[in-house]
Structure formats: structure tokens, C-alpha cells
């Protein structure tokens with residue numbers, strides 16, 4: 001049973017995939033509610049109200065996934081989550097239409113003075129001359145950020161007979177042509193647009209992208225809209241340009257600080273505002289809640305999520321193909337960490353055979369998560385594996401080779417320490433399963449599972465008997481035993497599997513046998 005904390009107002013109907021999951025316990029409370037035990041929560045669902053800080057995550061040691069029912073993840077400390085190995089997902093397109101419609105409604109309201117006229121009539125006035133508006137038809141609309149929402153706005157603007165200029169450094173000419181918009185520079189948008197609307201995320205590049213310097217370049221009377229994120233249009237600079245009459249009107253759904261309180265822009269009649277309502281429709285809330293609830297359920301069912309912010313997306317089909325190699329990669333990493341007792345500064349992975357057709361970067365991360373398991377006191381998974389290796393000064397190299405050592409596929413990993421290098425090779429055999437086929441210079445063949453004992457010894461008559469004798473004397477049943485050697489009479493290895501781990505005393509008795517060079521328990 002996994003516990004999910006739903007900390008913000010998220011559509012109840014949208015939570016059905018989780019409410020119907022008998023393995024899920026849903027708690028609908030704020031994160032600071034004294035009744036909530038944060039230490040047992042494994043999934044956290046939020047909208048924009050809850051600030052998911054590193055400090056909050058520190059109080060949630062079991063947290064595995066944070067789901068944002070919406071697009072923007074600026075209320076979540078994503079780098080901190082990544083470092084902690086917590087997956088962050090969002091619902092990128094569930095509220096696109098609602099936000100585009102809201103922006104359009106704001107634009108029409110701004111041009112026709114609807115909010116002001118509405119208040120006036122409610123105040124028993126009838127000022128028809130005061131609220132003469134301007135048509136959208138024939139006006140040029142500048143869109144900064146031509147992603148999901150920007151594109152929907154462009155479509156609607158064209159239907160209204162507007163000409164559309166867009167600025168988005170990531171927009172290709174082909175896509176601009178397909179959308180029927182004119183791809184422009186930011187300066188062109190500033191100089192030519194009657195109305196400018198921003199639809200970028202808030203990033204260091206976009207913060208204040210419309211500031212005093214940009215406002216100077218705009219047409220007198222320009223209308224500006226921000227239904228994306230507070231701060232993309234610099235609010236202080238904007239207030240100056242509203243005050244001096246250069247800007248003809250402003251529509252804001254978002255603010256740098258929400259709620260904005262006593263904000264300098266709020267006193268102007270030609271500034272219209274809404275309280276971050278872009279995504280607030282029944283449809284959008286149902287869409288985003290259903291999307292994230294389904295994703296969280298998928299995650300706890302052990303399947304790949306598709307909308308992760310800090311994990312590469314992987315389809316279910318590919319995941320199914322990769323799954324056997326994923327397990328063996330993890331096991332190889334874990335065997336290495338249990339066998340190499342010194343500090344490791346390099347891990348090099350070579351993929352050969354049929355596995356090279358797959359997304360090997362994913363397997364490398366799985367290997368790293370196995371390697372770090374038990375070695376460091378941090379939960380390492382595919383989210384933070386590379387970052388953790390980098391932080392620990394471990395170089396990770398990935399190679400493709402044509403030599404699969406006679407197998408259909410082979411994953412070979414070498415860990416280099418100050419003194420030694422240790423190589424483990426594994427393969428996945430259809431209808432048979434994962435096998436380790438090479439260990440530290442020896443060909444061998446064992447199933448990487450359960451309680452294993454890796455013994456290095458001299459290849460002399462009677463060694464196996466002596467080992468068997470010690471174990472027999474202590475009523476220890478050997479489940480399986482595999483041996484490997486390079487040449488007769490030289491060094492050799494055996495890998496034994498037991499039903500339970502051996503005690504320190506039993507290990508020490510084995511270690512004291514004459515022919516034994518070293519013994520190394522491996523628990524997988």
C-alpha cells in the first residue's frame with residue numbers, strides 16, 4: 001500500500017485512477033497539516049499553491065514521485081528532487097485549450113473594455129461613449145513563445161482576421177509555415193505588434209524579456225498580455241509605461257507574487273486582471289488530474305511514466321523490450337559494488353549484440369543505480385544516477401562493441417579503482433533469463449539473484465569437498481554452485497547460492513581453508 005498526499009485542490013473525479021487502486025491510500029490535506037505524517041508519503045500531488053522545497057522533501061524520506069497537475073513546475077525545486085532521486089512529472093497539455101481561451105477572452109475584454117464597462121453598469125452608470133473599443137480584426141498580434149498555448153492562440157487569432165508574428169528561438173521555419181504564422185525576431189514583434197502576448201516558461205532567459213528596454217521599442221498604445229508566468233513582463237517597468245500612457249492596456253492573469261496584494265499596476269483603469277484562472281475550467285482540471293493520477297498509478301505499477309521533467313521519456317513498448325536488460329544492468333552494478341572494496345573513479349560499460357539496438361543510456365543509469373546501492377547513503381535511481389556519479393568524481397563511459405563473446409547480447413562493466421580493475425559481464429538469454437558470464441577474469445555462468453558467495457581459490461583437488469564439508473557441518477544447503485578457472489592448477493573461482501546469507505562465523509571458517517584466496521558474499 002503506497003500513500004499519496006494530494007496537497008492542493010485537484011479534481012476529485014480526475015483522481016479516479018488512484019481512488020480505484022486498491023494499493024493506494026489517498027490523503028487530501030495540506031503538507032503542513034499536523035495530522036499528516038510526511039515520513040510515510042510516497043507520492044505528492046500538487047497544483048501551484050504548494051511550494052515543494054528541498055526542506056519539504058527532506059521531511060519526506062519515502063517520497064518517490066511529485067506530480068504537478070498542470071504545466072509549470074516553478075513551485076517545485078526540480079534540481080533538489082533530481083538530487084534526491086525523486087521523479088517530477090507534470091500534465092503538459094491538459095490545460096492548453098483552457099489557457100488559450102482565457103488569454104483570448106482577456107484580449108477581447110481588453111480591446112472592448114468589458115470589465116470596466118461591466119463595473120460601470122453595475123454602479124448604475126450608462127457611459128457608452130467612454131467604453132468605445134477597438135476591433136481585433138486586422139490587428140497584428142505578437143506571440144512570444146510558440147509552444148502548446150502560443151500555437152492555440154495563433155490559430156484563434158487567424159480566425160479573427162489578425163496577422164500573427166511569433167518569436168520562439170526553438171520554432172523551426174517548417175513549423176511556422178505549417179501554423180501559418182510569421183516567424184520574427186523579438187525586436188520585430190516589439191516594433192510591429194498592436195498586441196503582444198507572452199507564452200514562455202519563466203526561465204533566466206525569459207525573466208523580464210519584456211522590460212523597459214523592450215517596452216521602449218513598442219508602438220504607442222500597444223496592449224500587453226501575460227497569462228503565462230509573473231515576471232516574464234517586468235512589472236515595475238510595465239507600471240512606468242502604463243503611467244506615462246505609452247502602453248494602451250494590460251491584461252494579467254499571473255503575477256510575480258501571487259496574490260499580488262497592493263500592486264502598483266492594479267490602480268490603472270486600463271489594466272485588467274484575473275487571479276491565475278487560465279487553467280481553471282472543469283475540463284482542464286479534470287484533464288490534468290486524470291493525467292497525473294494515471295501517471296502516478298503507472299509508476300507504482302512499475303511501468304515507465306511519459307511526462308517526467310527529470311527523466312527521459314520512454315514508451316511502454318520500448319520499456320518492455322528494455323526491461324530484462326534493465327534488471328541485469330542493475331545487478332551487474334550491484335555485484336561490482338559488493339566486490340570492489342576500494343574507491344572507484346571510473347565505470348566503463350560496453351554494450352554488444354542485440355542490446356545495442358535499445359536505449360542504452362537508460363541501462364547505464366540502471367547499472368549506476370545498482371552500483372550506488374549500499375555504497376552511498378542516498379537513494380540513487382535513473383533520475384539522479386549520472387548526477388551522483390559526477391558529484392562523486394566517477395567518470396562514466398559507454399561504448400558499443402561488435403564482440404558479444406558468443407552471446408546474442410552482452411553488457412560488460414569495468415570498475416576501475418586506484419589499485420585494481422574488476423569486470424563483470426552479463427547477458428540475457430530468452431526463455432532462460434539473466435546470467436553473469438564473466439567475473440574478474442573468469443568465465444562463469446550463474447543466475448544473479450539471492451544470497452551468493454563468490455570464492456576465489458586455487459584450483460587444487462579437494463577444494464570443493466573442503467568447502468562442502470564446512471557448509472555441511474553447519475547444516476547449510478548449497479542451492480547452486482558454479483565454477484570457473486583459467487588453467488588447470490591456477491587460480492579459480494566458485495559462485496555458490498544459498499537460501500539464506502551465511503553468518504560471519506561460517507564465512508570466517510571458509511576463509512580459513514588453505515586453498516581459499518578470498519571470499520565475498522554478494523546479496524542481490
Ligand SMILES: NC(=O)c1ccc[n+]([C@@H]2O[C@H](COP(=O)([O-])OP(=O)(O)OC[C@H]3O[C@@H](n4cnc5c(N)ncnc54)[C@H](O)[C@@H]3O)[C@@H](O)[C@H]2O)c1
Pocket residue numbers: 071072073092095096099144145146147148149150167168169170171199200201202203205206227228229253254276277278279280
Ligand atoms: N495561466 C495559467 O493558468 C497557465 C496555464 C497553463 C500554462 N501556463 C503557463 O503558460 C506558459 C506556456 O505553457 P505551454 O504549455 O504553452 O508551454 P510550452 O512548453 O508548450 O511552450 C513554451 C514555449 O516557449 C518557448 N520559449 C522558451 N524560451 C523562450 C525564449 N527565451 N523566447 C521565446 N520563446 C521561448 C519554447 O520554445 C516553447 O515553444 C508556461 O509558462 C506555463 O507555465 C499558465
Ligand SMILES: O=C(O)CC[C@@H](O)C(=O)O
Pocket residue numbers: 047048069070071072073095276278279280
Ligand atoms: O494549477 C493551476 O491552476 C495553475 C496552472 C498553470 O499555471 C500551469 O502551469 O499549469
